[in-house]
Amino acid sequence: MSRESLPKTFDFQSVERRLYRWWEKNGYFRPTNDPARPGFDPARKPFVIAIPPPNVTGELHLGHAMFVSIEDLLVRYHRMRGVPTLWVPGADHAGIATQLQVERLLEREGTRREAVGREKFVERVWEWKRKYGGIIFDQLRRLGASCDWERERFTLDEGLSRAVREAFVRLYEKGLIYRGPRLINWSPGLRTAVSDLEVEYSEEPGTLYHFKYRIKGSTDFIPVATTRPETILGDTAVAVHPEDDRYKRFVGATALVPILDREIPVIADESVVREFATGALKITPGHDATDYAVGQRHGLQVLSVLDEAARVNAHGGPYQGLDRFEARGRLWEDMRHAGLVIKEEPYTLNIPRSQRGGEIIEPMISTQWFVRIQPLAEVALAAVRDERIRIIPERFEKVYANWLENIQDWCISRQLWWGHRIPVWYCPQGHQTVTRQDPERCSTCGADHLEQDPDVLDTWFSSGLWPFSTLGWPDQTADLAYFYPTSVLETGYDILFFWVARMIMMGLEFTGRPPFHTVYLHGLVRDGRGRKMSKSLGNVLDPRWVMDGATIEQIREAGTSQEVEEAYPKGLPAMGTDALRFTLLTSASPGNDLNLSLDRVEANRNFANKLWNAGRFVVGNLAGLPPAGSSSALPPTPADRWILSRLAQVVAEATRLMEAYQFGEAGRQVYEFFWGEFADWYLEVSKVQMAESADRARHTARVLVTTLDACLRLLHPFTPFVTEELWGNLRRAAIAAGDEFGPREGWPEALIIAPWPTPQHSVDDNALADFALFADVVRAIRNLRTERKVPTGSRLAARIVAGRALPVFEAMRPALITLAHLDGQRLEIAASGQDTPHGVPLTVGPVEVHVMLEAAGGQASERPRLEAELRDVEAHIERLEKLLAGDFAARAPAAIVGKEREKLAAHHETRARLKHQLGE
RNA sequence: GGGCGGAUAGCUCAGUUGGUUAGAGCGCAUCUUUUACAAAGAUGAGGUCGCAGGUUCGAGUCCUGUUCCGCCCACCA
Numbered sequence: 001m002s003r004e005s006l007p008k009t010f011d012f013q014s015v016e017r018r019l020y021r022w023w024e025k026n027g028y029f030r031p032t033n034d035p036a037r038p039g040f041d042p043a044r045k046p047f048v049i050a051i052p053p054p055n056v057t058g059e060l061h062l063g064h065a066m067f068v069s070i071e072d073l074l075v076r077y078h079r080m081r082g083v084p085t086l087w088v089p090g091a092d093h094a095g096i097a098t099q100l101q102v103e104r105l106l107e108r109e110g111t112r113r114e115a116v117g118r119e120k121f122v123e124r125v126w127e128w129k130r131k132y133g134g135i136i137f138d139q140l141r142r143l144g145a146s147c148d149w150e151r152e153r154f155t156l157d158e159g160l161s162r163a164v165r166e167a168f169v170r171l172y173e174k175g176l177i178y179r180g181p182r183l184i185n186w187s188p189g190l191r192t193a194v195s196d197l198e199v200e201y202s203e204e205p206g207t208l209y210h211f212k213y214r215i216k217g218s219t220d221f222i223p224v225a226t227t228r229p230e231t232i233l234g235d236t237a238v239a240v241h242p243e244d245d246r247y248k249r250f251v252g253a254t255a256l257v258p259i260l261d262r263e264i265p266v267i268a269d270e271s272v273v274r275e276f277a278t279g280a281l282k283i284t285p286g287h288d289a290t291d292y293a294v295g296q297r298h299g300l301q302v303l304s305v306l307d308e309a310a311r312v313n314a315h316g317g318p319y320q321g322l323d324r325f326e327a328r329g330r331l332w333e334d335m336r337h338a339g340l341v342i343k344e345e346p347y348t349l350n351i352p353r354s355q356r357g358g359e360i361i362e363p364m365i366s367t368q369w370f371v372r373i374q375p376l377a378e379v380a381l382a383a384v385r386d387e388r389i390r391i392i393p394e395r396f397e398k399v400y401a402n403w404l405e406n407i408q409d410w411c412i413s414r415q416l417w418w419g420h421r422i423p424v425w426y427c428p429q430g431h432q433t434v435t436r437q438d439p440e441r442c443s444t445c446g447a448d449h450l451e452q453d454p455d456v457l458d459t460w461f462s463s464g465l466w467p468f469s470t471l472g473w474p475d476q477t478a479d480l481a482y483f484y485p486t487s488v489l490e491t492g493y494d495i496l497f498f499w500v501a502r503m504i505m506m507g508l509e510f511t512g513r514p515p516f517h518t519v520y521l522h523g524l525v526r527d528g529r530g531r532k533m534s535k536s537l538g539n540v541l542d543p544r545w546v547m548d549g550a551t552i553e554q555i556r557e558a559g560t561s562q563e564v565e566e567a568y569p570k571g572l573p574a575m576g577t578d579a580l581r582f583t584l585l586t587s588a589s590p591g592n593d594l595n596l597s598l599d600r601v602e603a604n605r606n607f608a609n610k611l612w613n614a615g616r617f618v619v620g621n622l623a624g625l626p627p628a629g630s631s632s633a634l635p636p637t638p639a640d641r642w643i644l645s646r647l648a649q650v651v652a653e654a655t656r657l658m659e660a661y662q663f664g665e666a667g668r669q670v671y672e673f674f675w676g677e678f679a680d681w682y683l684e685v686s687k688v689q690m691a692e693s694a695d696r697a698r699h700t701a702r703v704l705v706t707t708l709d710a711c712l713r714l715l716h717p718f719t720p721f722v723t724e725e726l727w728g729n730l731r732r733a734a735i736a737a738g739d740e741f742g743p744r745e746g747w748p749e750a751l752i753i754a755p756w757p758t759p760q761h762s763v764d765d766n767a768l769a770d771f772a773l774f775a776d777v778v779r780a781i782r783n784l785r786t787e788r789k790v791p792t793g794s795r796l797a798a799r800i801v802a803g804r805a806l807p808v809f810e811a812m813r814p815a816l817i818t819l820a821h822l823d824g825q826r827l828e829i830a831a832s833g834q835d836t837p838h839g840v841p842l843t844v845g846p847v848e849v850h851v852m853l854e855a856a857g858g859q860a861s862e863r864p865r866l867e868a869e870l871r872d873v874e875a876h877i878e879r880l881e882k883l884l885a886g887d888f889a890a891r892a893p894a895a896i897v898g899k900e901r902e903k904l905a906a907h908h909e910t911r912a913r914l915k916h917q918l919g920e
Numbered sequence: 921g922g923g924c925g926g927a928u929a930g931c932u933c934a935g936u937u938g939g940u941u942a943g944a945g946c947g948c949a950u951c952u953u954u955u956a957c958a959a960a961g962a963u964g965a966g967g968u969c970g971c972a973g974g975u976u977c978g979a980g981u982c983c984u985g986u987u988c989c990g991c992c993c994a995c996c997a
Contacts, residue, residue, distance in 0.1 A: 009959070201994095208997080226997060239997095276996045283997095290995030395924065399992070402923070406993080493992095524991095573959095587933060587945090592925070593991085597932045599946045606945095606959045617956035660936075668934070668944075683956075779963090785951095786963040792952055876941080883940075887977040896939050896978095 006619065006729060010612035012576035013548065016721045020141055023724075028752050029146045033084035035478035047078035047085045048486040050467045050516075051147060052499070053155060055094035056129050057101050060139035062525040062533065062596065063492060065543040066588070068143040069581040070522055070663070071490050075146055076717035077658055080756040086483055088470045089140070089147035091133060093156040095459040096190060096356060099418040102128050118417050125418050142547065144577055144720045146752070151479075153470040155462040156420070163469035164420045164462045165436060167510060172424075172434045176372045177412075179424075179432070183285070183292040184411050186364040187354050188310035192415035193368050195458060196408060197498055198355045208347035209332065210278060212340045213238050216254040216263060222247055223342055225277035227349055228287075229335070230328040232258055233316045234305040237283040239294060242268035247280055258340050259331060260317050267298050286365050304365045324362070369413035369422060369455070376505040377404040383504060383514045391519040392661050393591040396493060403497050412458045419456030426451050464502035467515035474510075486516045493521040493591055520661060523593040525584070546601055549574030567598065578719035579605035585718055586667040607671060608722045611715070614679045615726040618704045621686075622733040622741065625701055626694040634699050638808050639685040639815065641764050642771035646677055647707050648759035654714050655756070663718075670714045678707055681775060685815045692814070698740070705734055705741050710757040720752065727751040770808040774816070776844045777809075781820040784840060784851055797826030797852035801833040803909075805847060826852070833916075841917040843869060846909040848917065863918065870914045873907050880904040 023029065033044050049071050054064060071087065079085040102125045103113055113121045133154075140147070153160060171177045184193045209229050212221035222238055238255045240247035250266045257264060271294060272281050285295030285302040295302055305315045312319045312327045318334075319327040335341050352361040381404045383389045384397055391397045413422060425433040427442035427450055434443075441448045465473070467489070471480040485507070489500060500519055507515030526532055527539040542550070542558065552571040555564055564572070582604040588594040636644070650673045657666035682703075689700040708730060716723040728751070734741035748754040781798065790796065798820075802809045809816065809829050817824045839850035843866070880900055883889075889897050 006956095008957070224997080228997090271995080273996050278997090281997055288995080288997080290997075293995065399924070402993070496992095589934080595932065597946080600932065602959080603945050606957095609959050610957065613957035613960085615956080620956070662936075664934075665936090672944080679956085680961085687956095782962060783964085789951080792954085792962090879940085883977080888940090889977085891977050892939070900940080 006616045008613070010576075010609050010722055010725075012578065012608065012721060013574060015725045016142075016144075016577055019721055019724050020144065023146065023750070023752055024149065026750070028750060029087070029148050030150065031084045031086040031148065035482045042482060044084055046483055046487075047075070047083045048483045049075060049087045049488055049490065050470055050486050051087065051089045052491045052495075053090045053092040053463065053466060054136050054140075055097050056091045056133040056136070056154070057094055057097045058091075058136040060136065060142070060543055062541060062543055064136075064140065065143055065580060066522050066525055066584050067490060067492070068140055068145045069584045070520065072143070072145050072581075072720070073585060073663055073717040074488060074490065076720060076752065077756065079146070079752070080713065080716065080754060082755060086151070087145070087147045088151050088153065089137065089145070089149060090153035090466075090470055091136065091155070092459060092463055093129075093154065093419060095414060095416050095419040095456060096192070098125060098129070099416050102418075113417065121417055139544070142544070142577065144581065146720075151470070155459070155466075159472065160462060160465070160469045161420060163465050163473050164457065165423050166474040167461075167465055167506065168423055168457070169434055169436050170510065171371060176375065177369060178372060179367065179369050181365050181367045182370065182411075183289055183363055184366050184368055185352065185361045186308070186310075186366060187359065188308070188362055189354070189357065189359045191308050193366055193411050193413060194354065194361065195411050195460075199352045199361050200355050201350045202353055204349050204351050206347055206349035206351075208277065208345050210342035210344070211258065211335055212342060213258075213280070213282065214256045214340070215250060215266070216256055220250070222250055222255065222266065222280045223278040224280050224282045226282055227347065228328065229332045230312070230319075230324050231284040231287045231305070232282065232331065233260065233312065233319065233327070234284045234286045234303040235264055235282045236285060236295065236301045236303055237264050237298065238266045239269045239272050239281045239283050240266065241272040241274045241279065242270065244272075244274050244279055258335050259338065267300075269294055269297065287363050289363055292363075302365055306362060306364060310362050368411050371410040371412055373407050373410050373505070376509055377407045379508045380404055380501060380505040383508060389504060389514045389517060389519060392521065396496060396519075396521055396591060400496060400501060404501060410458075412461050413453075413455040414458055415454075416456050419459065420462055422453040422455050422457060424453040426453065460498055460502055463499055464506040465510070467503060467507060468511055484511065484515070485513050488518045488520055489516040490520040490522070492524060494524060496521065521591050523588060523591055526593050526595050541596065543580060545572050546575055546580050546598070547577050564598070572598070573602075575601050575605040576608060576721070578608045578722050582607065582667065582718050586664045586671070589664060590661070607675065608719060610675055610679060611719070611722055612726060614674070614683060615708060615712075615730060617683060618701075618708045619729050619733045621690060621701055621704065622737045625737055626697055628694060628698055634695050636699070636703075637689060638767060638770050638774070638811050639682060639689070640700070640703050641767035643678065643682040643703060643707055644761040645764045645767050646673060647710055648761045648763050651710060651714065651757045651759045655758075667715075667718045670711060674711050674715070678711065682707070684819055685812075688815045688818050701737070702741060705730065706760070709743070712751060713754055713757045716751050724751045727754070770805065773805055773845060773847060774808060774812050777847055777849060778816065778820045780842045780844050780849060781822070781851060784842060785821065788840075788853055790853065795821055795823040797823045797839075799828040799830070799833075799839060799850040799852075801830055801848040803831060803846045806831045841866060843910055843913045843917065845906055846913065848913050866914055866918050870911065870918065873911050873914065877904065877907045877911065880907065
């Protein structure tokens with residue numbers, strides 16, 4: 001009956017949502033040991049992951065699919081190992097990204113944020129967040145993320161805002177936060193400062209402008225080159241190398257800024273590269289980082305010539321009000337007329353662009369808040385160096401160290417409205433008041449007219465607190481005491497500096513402990529040809545299409561590449577969450593980018609279906625099982641011993657690999673075992689065994705249940721849905737079939753909380769060898785059938801000279817007949833051959849097989865094949881004998897040498913067989 | 921300029937303490953719709969593991985050099 005109740009293909013579409021709701025409703029995502037609940041045991045060590053909080057503006061993409069797959073795998077694995085497990089979900093308010101969304105909304109309404117006003121605007125953003133902020137969580141659920149949703153957090157919620165405030169005040173009080181004018185990266189479009197990390201440099205063709213810097217009171221000039229002529233307006237020195245014979249006589253002279261005729265000094269500085277361009281350098285401390293450093297060394301004036309929209313300001317004289325690029329052109333033309341232009345040459349520029357939107361960033365002097373990062377960086381560096389934190393893959397430890405060793409102070413203020421307002425108040429005297437509670441009066445002079453700093457904090461400031469702020473910090477909550485530090489921090493290597501390093505710094509600073517002991521970094525998901533997925537390339541693959549399918553119209557509408565269209569002209573078939581997860585988990589290795597191929601996802605969809613059907617077979621057989629006969633104690637068959645030995649090996653190996661963070665290999669091993677050994681071989685043999693007798697059937701069913709159950713458990717962290725659904729059916733069928741089919745400790749209520757398997761049987765090496773030989777014989781006969789084009793339906797007679805493997809072949813006789821399509825009436829199995837060999841001779845190691853092909857050619861035609869085999873074997877023998885005669889036998893480990901000796905012995909045996917068959 | 925990664929079958933990729941006949945999926949060829957599964961089964965073809973040296977009894981795996989591709993960091997205008 002249940003055979004009929006299970007559909008032929010796995011209908012993941014309907015199953016996935018149902019199971020997720022069921023898991024969540026039953027509370028399986030909550031930690032089994034919870035400080036808030038009765039029976040709490042503080043001594044049990046939990047496994048904890050803080051989710052990398054997606055942006056509230058987020059749309060599900062393959063990066064999410066990747067992190068959910070890996071983190072959910074870890075979480076499910078530890079949960080099954082019986083460890084109290086917590087995965088804290090949440091979202092990031094994502095300052096700029098979210099503010100832009102709402103600004104765009106206002107634009108459509110025909111207004112702007114400045115017109116709406118700060119308070120109203122922020123309210124609009126909250127409104128927007130309430131409306132769309134939850135969508136990303138539904139999408140994470142779709143991927144199977146088993147987070148504890150009752151602990152969901154948001155970087156801008158009340159508790160986390162308090163944490164941010166506390167962190168800021170503490171750093172301020174320690175003198176690690178300061179405010180001041182510095183050269184920072186300015187985004188003229190967004191009108192805010194951004195951090196060094198938010199700037200990307202892109203090589204672009206441009207021009208190097210050569211011109212004359214006139215010397216005051218002389219007709220002499222110094223030739224200077226620049227890529228940005230408009231910055232001439234802000235020059236406050238001309239620098240030459242102190243030992244440059246061409247120019248050193250000018251040092252100390254006064255130069256005249258072109259057009260403006262402002263007087264500036266000529267200085268000498270070692271940093272000037274004599275060989276580059278003209279060998280003389282104009283210094284613009286107000287708009288160039290290098291020049292800023294030179295200016296600091298020489299006490300030069302710092303002149304800002306651009307306003308916040310990157311237009312020339314009053315210092316620019318006649319160019320005031322012009323956009324920087326327009327000013328560039330005008331100034332250069334004016335200089336040409338003034339005879340100051342030498343030449344223009346094509347030059348490749350390294351242009352700083354905003355990571356968001358790509359607009360050109362202008363280095364500018366601006367008063368901002370900074371974190372003095374050195375002391376924090378040193379502690380963070382030590383934590384990795386002394387292995388309190390381990391990074392996987394290891395090579396990123398060097399990248400991490402290199403960054404922290406050369407780190408610059410962190411600009412944390414942003415001129416935005418959406419975010420954590422900087423908790424600093426100014427009185428009319430300009431005193432700063434920084435407190436945990438909003439102050440009434442100035443802490444210095446007592447003035448009661450205070451104004452709060454208008455800026456907000458960099459989003460990463462709050463994310464840096466994430467592992468502990470989500471657990472209640474700064475309050476010493478029970479959650480914080482029990483679940484902190486977290487265990488593994490898993491994320492993409494692209495935010496190692498942005499997020500991981502800052503969490504480590506902040507965690508150590510505020511809690512005195514590393515926020516996690518392991519950092520696992522995954523690579524970026526790229527398209528099938530290795531390109532970054534981007535809207536402009538039109539190669540973005542939406543994970544929802546992969547899971548649920550997409551029509552060709554949907555794909556075209558999203559502007560996805562030809563590639564997908566060509567491969568799937570009728571649209572993408574639905575392939576399910578499990579297939580996507582398994583693909584991401586098994587085809588990627590840590591820290592390496594993955595070119596996702598849809599073929600692979602499809603193959604794994606087929607794997608899910610394979611699981612489903614093999615499971616269906618086992619479940620169906622349980623339902624139709626005959627009642628037990630008189631003698632229920634039967635010895636296991638060679639096939640039973642083999643599969644249970646292999647299962648024990650696979651369980652041990654998969655567990656070892658999971659512990660070693662080699663998830664992909666663990667998944668692949670179980671895949672190979674399930675499909676290539678259990679389904680392809682044991683299942684086929686089991687059909688024969690089930691038909692033998694009632695007792696044998698029940699016995700075989702137990703092996704089937706044991707193996708399937710273990711495989712489903714091993715695979716559950718990878719493919720949670722198909723395994724849970726199947727396991728539920730298996731459980732029901734097994735319970736109905738009798739106690740003997742259950743695990744000794746009974747069936748748990750759900751796979752998600754079932755214990756991770758441990759090896760239940762010892763590995764029987766003889767059983768492994770016996771079955772390998774059996775399978776080789778079957779393959780050899782099948783091969784012959786194909787080679788000789790024997791019709792599928794016809795059965796062949798055969799004679800097998802099994803030697804010492806006789807008992808195995810006798811025991812496997814019925815399976816041999818079925819799998820090799822032999823004629824049972826005319827199959828002879830003997831220990832040794834007495835007669836002249838007849839039929840087509842095959843040699844499988846120590847076993848000699850003669851297959852009777854009535855219609856086929858004579859025995860003579862077999863000579864070439866047998867001779868070829870003999871040559872092959874003799875080559876092996878020669879190689880091995882040479883190997884064993886050399887230093888190898890003396891120097892290699894005994895076990896390795898022994899293995900080679902065994903191989904040699906087997907080859908000798910084969911050679912004897914072949915010679916015998918050739919009549920020698 | 922410094923650092924890192926990749927280069928393995930036609931394609932996409934595995935291959936973690938070096939073990940001697942290198943694996944998978946897709947694709948390809950031939951056969952099969954046999955009651956778990958055609959999203960399948962059976963059989964097969966296909967690789968001097970980028971190149972050159974070295975260490976070792978033994979190298980895809982370790983070392984050195986080198987070529988191509990990609991990434992990160994960096995104050996030569």
